[in-house]
Amino acid sequence: MSADVTLEDVRKDARAEEPEEQIDLAAVDKIIDSLTEMKGMLIPVLQNVQNVYGYVPEEAANSVADGLGLYRSQVYGVLTFYTQFHLSPRGRHIIRACSGTACHVRGGKTVISKLESKLGIGHGETTDDMFASFEKVACLGACGLAPVIMIDIDAHGQLDSLKAERILDNLREMDRMKRGE
Amino acid sequence: MMVRLTIDGNQIMVDGHLNVLDAARKLGIYIPTFCHQARLSDLGACRMCLVEVEGMGKLQTACTLAVNEGMVIYTDTPRVQKARSLMLEFLLINHPLECTVCDASGECTLQDLAFKFGSAETRFTGEKRVLRDHIISPLIDRNLNRCIQCKRCVRVCDEIQGVTALGMSYRGAATVVGPFMDKPLDCEYCSHCIWSCPVGAITSRAMKHKMRTWEMEKAEAICPYCSCGCTLLYNHRDNVVYRVTHADGRGGNMGSLCSKGYFGYDVINHPDRITAPMVRDADGTLRKTSWENALAVVALKMGQISKESGGKAVGGIASDRLTNEELFLFQKLMRVVFSSNNVDTPSGRWSRTVVPILEERLGVSAATNSLDELNYTDALLIVGCDITVANPISGLKIKHAIRQGGLVTEVNPGKTALSRLARRSLSVPIGKELTLVKGLIKVIFEEGLYDSEVVGGYGRLSDLEFSVKDKDFKSIARDTNCSEEDIIHTAREFAGAKKASIIFGEIAALQSGGGQIINALIDLLMLTGKLGQEGCGLYPIIAGTNFQGAVDMGASPDRLPGHVQVSSASERKRFETAFSGKIPKEKGMSAYEMMQAAAGGKLKALYLAGVNPMVTFPGGEDVEKALKKMEFLVVQELFLTETAQLADVVLPAGTMAERNGTLTNVERRVQRTRKAIGGVGQSMPDWRIFSELGVACGDEGMKYLNSAEVLDEIAETIPFYSGISHRILAENGLQWPFSKEDAREAYHEGYLGSRHLLADGVSKDNRSFAAVSDWKTHGADSKYPLTLVLGDLLFHSGSFTRYSESLNQLASEATLFMNPQTGMGLDVQDGSVVRAVSAQGEISVAVNYSEDIAPGVLFMPRHFENAPVSALMVSGPDGEAQTAVVHVQVVKA
Structure with a gap:
């Protein structure tokens, strides 16, 4: 066999993609201990883990699998199946823009492209400074306010690209003040 | 319960547990499938097996539809045909049509079904979904775009292999198959996923773009790498083996293979194979020569030494990878032609320790039951054996039993691949296994868990009861590092x-002292009445491929073919008549004794067939000295190994793919292996070399046209092989013992031989307990306080697979595995180089921290030249070298 790729190469490629941060897993162990009494607790455990870290780090997913007696690939299947789980760190603010029918016909598309160009990221991505993550969602259930976006837990309706820009500027200002910059 | 149903107008009565797909296949009605695979759970994912059922509106998936009384089913109506065609059209929307470069082309189910049922045109003009992919392993290739999400690889990884390295992630149209976090594949490389993929989504990188599937022929052979004796298919063309494929449903393995069987074939056409005989010149270099010349030199020198110094000065050691025919001829050659009983295999230590105990206690030196019975065991006790490494496919059978609710208790100095699944995994320190087994016997006595009417008549019952009295459960638990409950529950189960x-x-x-453990285990089996029935028995597991065959064929210094003693005058007479030659009456030397005799100058000529003492024999430098002292050394090999480089004559032998013959696996199953390719260069199969050498020595009795003729002679001389022939073994293997009549029946009726032995229980003479009085076997001493286990890795077999580049990708270096706790006690770090020192010698090796090893125990693989563990193997109190467990101290380098 001509060994064009070695196991070492494959592992090295995988390592290159990883952040080198060390993560304290004490919280994960505590969550597992408090929730393993019942069978079928994988999703609540993962939700709690995500509440602590803001996402589900790989090491935490490992610990969850080992702690619940599941295979890692099974945990990964659940993590990727549900959009509520995130495998990489997310921004301090989550911006969700509606791309449902009502918002679309009332100009949601321009709102979305404004937000994307202003943030410099696309769907499912996070800005480099961890300021915000951006997501397009199917419907926010507020069609009367179309076009609508949500920033964290607040809804902002009846937008156009100008209003969206202003909201984003305000958000950044607030973020700066909060971080004392 | 049987139910009656009608499929396409044919009535059939079937078991009510079946599904419609099985029922239709029983009738010979073909229903296409992607996601269905024998031995896997059914899912109904691919929608190819849709059938029309009277009274049910929608089409139903045959694979998940249970049969029901009075069901009327149609499998080939226009509605069904249209559904199939539409399903295929859907699959082909995204499936890339790159059959021109796909390795699965020619054996791709999607290709076949699209050809048979699909539409010639596609109505979809959009772009195909293209997923970003990357290489997940050097040996197993994944192509996400070709995947049709049938989930067969995921299920096989979970349900058969029990590894669950693969899973389905994301959902809907974005669903992909892959390992955790899409990391590099970290698994057993068992190849089941490659086998189960119906398209080219998971393929072998080892043969990527090497040869089209339809251009190769297949030969059914037996895997050379362990004593499971798995059936596999060598795919070959133009004298080259390009790959191994799974022989679906064949052999005891039902087609399953492990990493060694599937990827280890690249030794066959390795560029370093020896292609011509070589003889050492007057100036000391090995030079290529003709077969006539090489054999003449061997015949002359061996004959001369045998004549001048007597047969005792000549010896032969053959690998237990050789076929039965080869081992039979080898011992015949040594005994009759060179007048020497110095015949052995490298597994001699097992022959000297285990075989006599089994013969004495059970009357037969082999596993009492078949491996298939492990599939349905209710309780299994595994002592001192990582079965998933020694015998990977037997390991799968145990995993199957666990899924059926079988209670497995493992007693090992650490964790194995079974630990996660087993009922309990007891980390008993080495040397204390005996304490545990006696603890189990104690529970049986105290709770009266034996049938006193049966066992009451056995000899030494009171001695056995007395032997477990002088220790209480508390101290047994403390000594064995287990809890009292563990011991009590294991015994009760x-x-x-x-x-x-x-x-x-x-x-x-x-x-050292392991014989006592075996005796105690047999006592436990006899006491609880677990011998002589289906599903109850003893399995001694040694990894040597044809070890059982070597014992049967008399490749042993003290036994002739058929397990009979050399010292028996009548048996010797019988073989002398059959072989028309003289057999010396004193027993010969074991492999280990031969090396010592060589060092002392008493053994002058040595014939090595497929063994590499320089790497694998105990003694380290002593072995080299002994071999160099040899007056005449013949090495019959595939490669110019460390040992072959010292030889006076090197004879090029054939691999498993280059010969016909039979092998006997660990469950006494005699199976046929078939030649796939002719010899590489001028190499010849071992049996032909032995035969031609015998003829060159002037013994016409050594002349055989083919290996079938040798098997005929085996069938005539070994009673429990009688009636066997290549023709009778054509379809199935046969488990000995069988008579001529049985064998004939095998040919006609699919008889499989003796599935289990001792049908009438242990014979009258053997109904007695050993009642071992010691509580522990020989342990470590203060100078060498650590116990080092020398064993195998899953990815290698002896020193032979070092020539497989594929397997070297998975493991190519020895490290010293130790628990971090042990490491910290010794003040050595993970990765640091240390010296392991035994009473015999020392080697330096890097430390590898592993939580899977019990504290106080070390493990080192014995395959690799970077740490030649043979240097550590001490001569034990019984005069044999300690090849599996040695006591060492670890010193910082």
Whole structure:
């Protein structure tokens, strides 16, 4: 066999993609201990883990699998199946823009492209400074306010690209003040 | 319950547990499938097996539809045909049509079904979904775009292999198959996923773009790498083996293979193979020569030494990878032509320790039951054996039993791949296994878990009871590092189970004093009545491929073919008549004794067939000195190994793919292996070399046209092989013993031989307990306080697979595995180089921290030249070298 790729190469490629941060897993162990009494607790455990870290780090997913007696690939299947789980760190603010029918016909598309160009990221991505993550969602259930976006837990309706820009500027200002910059 | 149903107008009565797909296949009605695979759960994912059922509106998936009384089913109506065609059209929307470069082309189910049922045109003009992909392993290639999400690889990885390295992630149209976090594949490389993929989504990188599937022929052979004796298919063309494929449903393995069987074939056409005989010149270099010349030199020199110094000065050691025919001829050659009983295999230590005990206690030196019975065991005790490494496919059978609710208790100095699944995994320190087994016997006595009417008549019952009296459970638990509950529950489960068996391996048997453990285990089986029935028995597991065959064929210094003693005058007479030659009456030397005799100058000529003492024999430098001292050394090999480089004559032998013959696996199953390719260069199969050498020595009795003729001679001289022939073994293997009549029946009726032995229980003479009085076997001393286990890795077999580049990708270097706790006690770090020192010698090796090893125990693989573990193997109190468990101290380098 001509060994064009070695196991070492494959592992090295995988390592290159990883952040080198060390993560304290004490919280994960505590969550597992408090929730393993019942069978079928994988999703609540993962939700709690995500509440602590803001996402589900790989090491935490490992610990969850080992702690619940599941295979890692099974945990990964659940993590990727549900959009509520995130495998990489997310921004301090989550911006969700509606791309449902009502918002679309009332100009949601321009709102979305404004937000994307202003943030410099696309769907499912996070800005480099961890300021915000951006997501397009199917419907926010507020069609009367179309076009609508949500920033964290607040809804902002009846937008156009100008209003969206202003909201984003305000958000950044607030973020700066909060971080004392 | 049987139910009656009608499929396409044919009535059939079937078992009510079946599904419609099985029922239709029983009738010979073909229903296409992607996601269905024998031995896997059914899912109904691919929608190819849709059938029309009267009274049910929608089409139903045949694979998940249970049969029902009076069901009327149509499998080929226009509605069904249209559904199939539409399903295929859907699949082909995204499936890339790159059959021109796809390795699965020619054996791709999607290709076949699209050809048969699909539409010639596609109505979709959009772009195909293209997923970003990357290489997940050097040996297993994944192509996400070709995947049709049938989930067969995921299920096989979970349900058969029990590894669950693969999973489905994301959902809907974005669903992909892959390992955790899409990381590099970290698994056993068992190849089941490659086998199960119906398209080219998971393929072997080892043969990527090497040869089209339809251009190769297949030969059914037996895997050369362990004593499971798995059936596999060598795919070959133009004298080159390009790959191995799974022989679906064939052999005891039902087609399953492990990493060695599937990827280890690249030794066959390795560029370093020896292609011509070589003889050492007057100036000391090995030079290529003709077969006539090489054989003449061997015949002359060996004959001369045998004549001048007597047969005792000549010896031969053959690998237990050789076929039965080859081992039979080898011992015949040594005994009759060179007048020497110095015949052995490298597994001699097992022959000297385990074989006599089994013969004495059970009357037969082999596993009492078949491996298939492990599939349905209720309680299994595994002592000193990582079965998933020694015998990976037997390991799968145990995993199957666990899924059926079988209670497995493992007694090993650490964790194995079974630990996660087993009922309990007891980390008993080496040397204390005996304490545990006696603890189990104690429970049986105290709770009266034996049938006193049966066992009451056995000899030494009171001695056995007395032998377990002088220790209480508390101290047994403390000594064995287990809890009292563990011991009590293990004993209760074992005694209470309908089908209960014991497996033991090298760590138990080959530690010094290991014989006592085996005796105690047999006592436990006899006491609880777990011998002589289906599902109840003893499995001694040694990894040597044809070790059982070597014992049967008399490749042993003290036994002739058929397990009979050399010292028996009548048996010797019988073989002398059959072989028309003289057989010396004193027993010969074991492999280890031969090396010592060589060092002392008493052994002058040595014939080595497929063995590499320089790497694998105990003694390290002593072995080299002994071999160099040899007046005449013949090495019959595939490669110019460390040992072959010292030889006076090197004879090029053939691999498993280059010969016909039979092998006997660990469950006494005699199976046929078939030649796939002719010899590489001028190499010849071992049996032909032995035969031609015999003829060159002037013995016409050594002349054979083919290996079938040798098997005929085996069938005539070994009673429990009588009636066997290549023709009779054509379809199935046969488990000995069988008579001529049985064998004939095999040919006609699919008879499989003796599935289990001792049908009438242990014979009258053997109904007695050993009642071992010691509580522990020989342990470590203060100078060498650590116990080092020398064993195999899953990815290698002896020193032979070092020539497989594929397997070297998975493991190519020895490290010293130790628990971090042990490491910290010794003040050595993970990765640091240390010296391991035994009473015999020392080697330096890097430390590898592993939580899987019990504290106080070390493990080192014995395959690799970077740490030649043979240097550590001490001569034990019984005069044999310790090849599996040695005591060492670890010093910082």
